[in-house]
Amino acid sequence: MTEQLTLSRALNAGLRRSLADNDRVLLMGEDIGTLGGVFRVTDGLKAEFGADRVIDTPLAEAGIVGTAIGLAYRGYRPVCEIQFDGFIYPAFDQIVAQVAKLHYRTGGNLVLPITIRVPYGGGIGAVEHHSESPEAYFAHTAGLRVVTCANPQDAYSMIREAVASDDPVLFFEPKRRYWVKGDVDFEEEALPLGSARIVATGSDVTLVAYGPLVATALDAALAAADDGLSVEVIDLRSLSPVDFDTVEASVRKTGRLVITHEAAQSGGIGAEIAASITDRCFYHLEAAPQRVTGFDIPYPPAKLEEHFLPDLDRILDAVDRVMGRENSLTGWSAS
Amino acid sequence: MTEQLTLSRALNAGLRRSLADNDRVLLMGEDIGTLGGVFRVTDGLKAEFGADRVIDTPLAEAGIVGTAIGLAYRGYRPVCEIQFDGFIYPAFDQIVAQVAKLHYRTGGNLVLPITIRVPYGGGIGAVEHHSESPEAYFAHTAGLRVVTCANPQDAYSMIREAVASDDPVLFFEPKRRYWVKGDVDFEEEALPLGSARIVATGSDVTLVAYGPLVATALDAALAAADDGLSVEVIDLRSLSPVDFDTVEASVRKTGRLVITHEAAQSGGIGAEIAASITDRCFYHLEAAPQRVTGFDIPYPPAKLEEHFLPDLDRILDAVDRVMGRENSLTGWSAS
Amino acid sequence: MSSATSVDKSVDGEKPELAHKQFEEPRSDLPGLGGSDRGGPDERGPEEELVQILTPMGERISQPVLDTWVADVDGDQLVSLYEDMVVVRRIDVEATALQRQGELGLWPPLLGQEASQIGSARALRKDDFVFTSYRENAVAYARGVQLVDLVRVWRGTAFSGWNPFDVGMATPQVIIGAQTLHATGYAIGCQKDGVDSVAVAYFGDGATSQGDVSEAMIFAASFNAPVIFFCQNNQWAISEPVGLQAVRPIADRSPGFGIPSMRVDGNDVLAVMAATRIALDRARTGGGPTFIEAVTYRMGPHTTSDDPSRYEDGAEHEEWAAKDPILRLERYLESAGILTDEVRAAVKTKSDEVAREFRAECVGLKNPEPLSVFENVYAAPHSGLERQKRQYAAYLSYVEGGTR
Amino acid sequence: MSSATSVDKSVDGEKPELAHKQFEEPRSDLPGLGGSDRGGPDERGPEEELVQILTPMGERISQPVLDTWVADVDGDQLVSLYEDMVVVRRIDVEATALQRQGELGLWPPLLGQEASQIGSARALRKDDFVFTSYRENAVAYARGVQLVDLVRVWRGTAFSGWNPFDVGMATPQVIIGAQTLHATGYAIGCQKDGVDSVAVAYFGDGATSQGDVSEAMIFAASFNAPVIFFCQNNQWAISEPVGLQAVRPIADRSPGFGIPSMRVDGNDVLAVMAATRIALDRARTGGGPTFIEAVTYRMGPHTTSDDPSRYEDGAEHEEWAAKDPILRLERYLESAGILTDEVRAAVKTKSDEVAREFRAECVGLKNPEPLSVFENVYAAPHSGLERQKRQYAAYLSYVEGGTR
Ligand SMILES: Cc1ncc(C[n+]2csc(CCOP(=O)(O)OP(=O)(O)O)c2C)c(N)n1
Ligand SMILES: Cc1ncc(C[n+]2csc(CCOP(=O)(O)OP(=O)(O)O)c2C)c(N)n1
Ligand SMILES: [Mg+2]
Numbered sequence A, B: 001m002t003e004q005l006t007l008s009r010a011l012n013a014g015l016r017r018s019l020a021d022n023d024r025v026l027l028m029g030e031d032i033g034t035l036g037g038v039f040r041v042t043d044g045l046k047a048e049f050g051a052d053r054v055i056d057t058p059l060a061e062a063g064i065v066g067t068a069i070g071l072a073y074r075g076y077r078p079v080c081e082i083q084f085d086g087f088i089y090p091a092f093d094q095i096v097a098q099v100a101k102l103h104y105r106t107g108g109n110l111v112l113p114i115t116i117r118v119p120y121g122g123g124i125g126a127v128e129h130h131s132e133s134p135e136a137y138f139a140h141t142a143g144l145r146v147v148t149c150a151n152p153q154d155a156y157s158m159i160r161e162a163v164a165s166d167d168p169v170l171f172f173e174p175k176r177r178y179w180v181k182g183d184v185d186f187e188e189e190a191l192p193l194g195s196a197r198i199v200a201t202g203s204d205v206t207l208v209a210y211g212p213l214v215a216t217a218l219d220a221a222l223a224a225a226d227d228g229l230s231v232e233v234i235d236l237r238s239l240s241p242v243d244f245d246t247v248e249a250s251v252r253k254t255g256r257l258v259i260t261h262e263a264a265q266s267g268g269i270g271a272e273i274a275a276s277i278t279d280r281c282f283y284h285l286e287a288a289p290q291r292v293t294g295f296d297i298p299y300p301p302a303k304l305e306e307h308f309l310p311d312l313d314r315i316l317d318a319v320d321r322v323m324g325r326e327n328s329l330t331g332w333s334a335s
Numbered sequence C, D: 001m002s003s004a005t006s007v008d009k010s011v012d013g014e015k016p017e018l019a020h021k022q023f024e025e026p027r028s029d030l031p032g033l034g035g036s037d038r039g040g041p042d043e044r045g046p047e048e049e050l051v052q053i054l055t056p057m058g059e060r061i062s063q064p065v066l067d068t069w070v071a072d073v074d075g076d077q078l079v080s081l082y083e084d085m086v087v088v089r090r091i092d093v094e095a096t097a098l099q100r101q102g103e104l105g106l107w108p109p110l111l112g113q114e115a116s117q118i119g120s121a122r123a124l125r126k127d128d129f130v131f132t133s134y135r136e137n138a139v140a141y142a143r144g145v146q147l148v149d150l151v152r153v154w155r156g157t158a159f160s161g162w163n164p165f166d167v168g169m170a171t172p173q174v175i176i177g178a179q180t181l182h183a184t185g186y187a188i189g190c191q192k193d194g195v196d197s198v199a200v201a202y203f204g205d206g207a208t209s210q211g212d213v214s215e216a217m218i219f220a221a222s223f224n225a226p227v228i229f230f231c232q233n234n235q236w237a238i239s240e241p242v243g244l245q246a247v248r249p250i251a252d253r254s255p256g257f258g259i260p261s262m263r264v265d266g267n268d269v270l271a272v273m274a275a276t277r278i279a280l281d282r283a284r285t286g287g288g289p290t291f292i293e294a295v296t297y298r299m300g301p302h303t304t305s306d307d308p309s310r311y312e313d314g315a316e317h318e319e320w321a322a323k324d325p326i327l328r329l330e331r332y333l334e335s336a337g338i339l340t341d342e343v344r345a346a347v348k349t350k351s352d353e354v355a356r357e358f359r360a361e362c363v364g365l366k367n368p369e370p371l372s373v374f375e376n377v378y379a380a381p382h383s384g385l386e387r388q389k390r391q392y393a394a395y396l397s398y399v400e401g402g403t404r
């Protein structure tokens, strides 16, 4: 059965299904119950499944994740909502020192099927701490899986896979895409959680994006086509593990790689992809991989966010760079 | 005046000098006063400068960093000790959302001359959470400076520069090098905080290391010399900013790059260096940059740490790889 | 009426002797199991035992401990407090309208919390320093923040409306509870500097659940820091009622950390002011930290993005409307013959003027320069960032050059 | 004497009616400023008002509330408790020696805390679940952890000595305070499952400063979770005295969160057991969380790496030596005629055996396989890690192959 849903409603449907399928699944977080979450992702679920399974918690992120760990000890599968990206840091210790390490620490005896949902990214004109992209911190943390969806179908399928995973999953939701609609096939055979997807095929350049920027990348591919360039767009979907086999195969074909994300450039996901693909495809690369990312600055005030966020023009400029065409750096020291 | 000191005593001397030079400098942390710190880095400083300036705090890392921010508002220059690497995460929110961003947030009106000292890294046979290398988290965080010393002279000079910096500095101390002695010239003209140093010149391969692995890298360079290879070793010293000009100049000369660190490979400092140097030196590279790092696993139990930590042999194997010599991956799929 | 607006907003008032008795410890007479209250959950209603001087009906009642602390508050000062409350409510209404009209991205209304904010902030001295959350626009106003500076953050032109050191107030803190540690650190600094300035942390009822707030109390107690923990319990943390954060009155929490507390009617501007003055006096004279729970109500939505109809109970809302902080002061001033037509008119004129100026300056705010995103990340140049800035500058001129 | 060792270690004892009175709330008679204790720092000494049944001299005193909760503890059980305490002290001494001999990397001695740990752990049922810090080796012993499993972590052959689900006890937590949230979550799970199992969090006095511990109390109170917060106040957090973490007795903190507390003599095994049983009964019967402060003393160094002579006061140490938990039980058992020569000999034999076995198994522990570092990072395969494992395996055989 297929239905047109916003990404937010698709997540809602995926969570509903997860709650229905397994009575050990619990949702917990701030304002997720009666209010249904500030983005309404959990709308109606408390009414349907009861306050015992859709739990409004005290206002403390370490508390949410820390008690989720205790619930996992008792065989529960908690799905924690962090209200906004910038509020995950108080839970960092519980995530990085506990959630990520306890399976290892207990010699595999404890499984931690904990999903941590994080609305993330900018582009919604928000105030401070509401537009962050903290995914690289978690992708650098062994023991976690890190995924992000870019469309309603994946939102529905991936949240179910995340909840069903026996490993802890950081589930990043591109908040500026919450209201974008798309078809959702509730019975679709989902791709495995750790896999990327080629969302546009091409032969000149491989363009890697994830989450909020997949749509921008697709727009860029269309615009490049007008310029006679064939751009292959990969929706990464998983940031730990990264599906390097898919990216590698594409770059072996195109010889050129552009990566885009909103997070700061230094030490971002783009660095890992550039480094790993350079290692895997050194003799196939026609140009150095280019990154189009947020700058190494705190996310700026709303009226300046367009000067932080990668957009179509900045992506095309990088495409021009890997193609050896005229670009904003031409004339700059060859670097 | 030059003296032979351990790295730990050199830090002690640098902190003493900083306290003497500026009465707004304060030290704060767990067990740093009467005990002098679990590594004795602050030994004797409470006796010398008083409990008012060398402050034993309650056992709460967020509290330490958060109150340091308030002290910065009043013009103090707090130097916080985090007892071990693995205990920095409870302070992550105060560091990443506050210390890193408040200068930006206040339009530059508030300066945060806060130094956060972190004994880090493995190799001492310690229990869990006592051998971590969390530097990549902070290098990915705009607004922070991240540095690490590798020898007593730098320990002395760099801690003074860090304390004197008007920007917040994460100061990583290679704990397994605390007891290694070296000459310290107390009047040495120090390199600027953001600069790397070439510690061995060479022409075949550039080997980048920092903190605990600089000594290992130098050993590797010596061993390689026996094999007829000339390895240039760079002590990075600063992880934010990275002194890419120095690394670039070296790689333009050698055409080959190996990077080593203890932190997990995915998203580590090595990824950023490989990506940036590939971008800057694409046409000079003879081989893909190689990383020799910790694995993407939680730091293992002490009896297994040798199977996590980069060592001389693993570094030489990577040198063989970039030289196109026989190596552990020869015969593997060319990737 | 100039006297209504010329009162020194940072007057510290007289200092009658602190009735330390109020912090005395009751003892249990139960054998062996601890002398202080080691009890469990509490059955008292949210309003039981509130300290109050002005009833909702505007009667001034006698509260011996507090009275002495506001004995100096004369008619002019009362009018000035009244004016401030009216003006900040007007600003709040105007800002909400500006948000509806697309001029602001967001606004967190303080409707209903005017007495808590004005009563406390007006008790402070210029050299005190305030660390607030995001809802304390009335505190900012009382600290002397310029009108236009109140909206920069919410319009999205800056993260900081003002220079904290100009007004003795940090800019809004969005990370719940984080500022309580900053205030504590600041207070420790005051102590070290040998000055009698005081740091004040404002935060909400929801914030009390964050570990940072407990840690702040621990540091404050250990170092006997001159800090006031001022909690506006407005009964809600977005959609969550205070009962989810605390099963006992919030004011019961700090004593266990060694910090005495007061629980005041947060809609009673005089009680709030008196309690704040008691706490300030303790802090200035080496008495250490104090916790104040100002019991009030968030009469508006959490922010302009919120829809309280999804969770709020209409009857509770009505009940609190009857306890409006401005109304009760108005009634009192009327009965005391202070609120003359002349005063009323002056206050109206003032708030009209403020609203006009506020709106005009808000809509007049220009967007900052693109390259300013790179400013003030660091105090000294950072080579990595400098490179990004150069490249982006080149990009901007390239794009403007029309090549792309 | 087999009866000394055959007593069921998880016996729950009889359940005399809970004297709820002890949690009743004292009220202040101060006008207007709150009914419960809103007082400040406390002047009481660390030992004032400790609940005690056995004095340091081994006299059994009457404590009506507690007595009923240990009325069932007969001579055999007393001997069994005594034996456990002697044995865990022996293990502790042996482990310290093993560390000195290079067989262990580190050891955190529990010397002096035997009564706190044995008294509480022996009150638990098998289906209860314990979340401890790193010093609770006696708790582990009482939970039935195998001797060899006590040292794996400290020898560095594993991060986990045992399977938590085999013994109802999580493996040691090094991040101070973190486990209190895990215990609270576990307790919420018990509640949801409709079982009357209880979660117990052990932590130190220093831990109470961590935000996590306060958050755990908040969650526990809000959800009325069946969890016991068992704080061993051993007066030190490495070199920091408890006074730096808390200016009032630690047991005074939880009531403000809505969690009743007890402050017991942590060197009195019977008082500790009684208090734990009271708390367990509350938890099992829907009464929610309880906080127990067991006041004791860390007689050894923080760990074998520590040098307490740098900070500890010899006189204080002497004072506490006189309150030794084993000595006092020994005196009592002697005076009651229970500690016969036969019993004494049996206990000695047992502890000798344990020590021998402990040492032998410790030194016999083999290092794990190199490639096991890659196991159990994830429950399902992770492509990135699989690749690293393959490459490292290739590297190891390459190196073994002698090519390098
Ligand atoms: C660390 C953190 N978590 C969550 C949020 C999201 N959030 C913003 S306001 C709020 C409720 C705060 O309630 P309270 O402390 O009572 O203050 P009030 O809004 O009532 O003034 C929440 C959960 C946040 N800003 N920071
Ligand atoms: C988050 C964290 N910070 C610091 C440490 C270092 N540390 C280990 S034990 C300890 C003292 C703990 O004292 P307490 O809680 O009283 O327990 P005790 O050692 O006395 O049993 C400290 C500071 C740690 N393990 N974790
Ligand atoms: Mg509130």
Ligand SMILES: [Mg+2]
Pocket: D204, D205, D206, D232, D233, D234, D235, D236, D237, D238
């Ligand atoms: Mg202790």
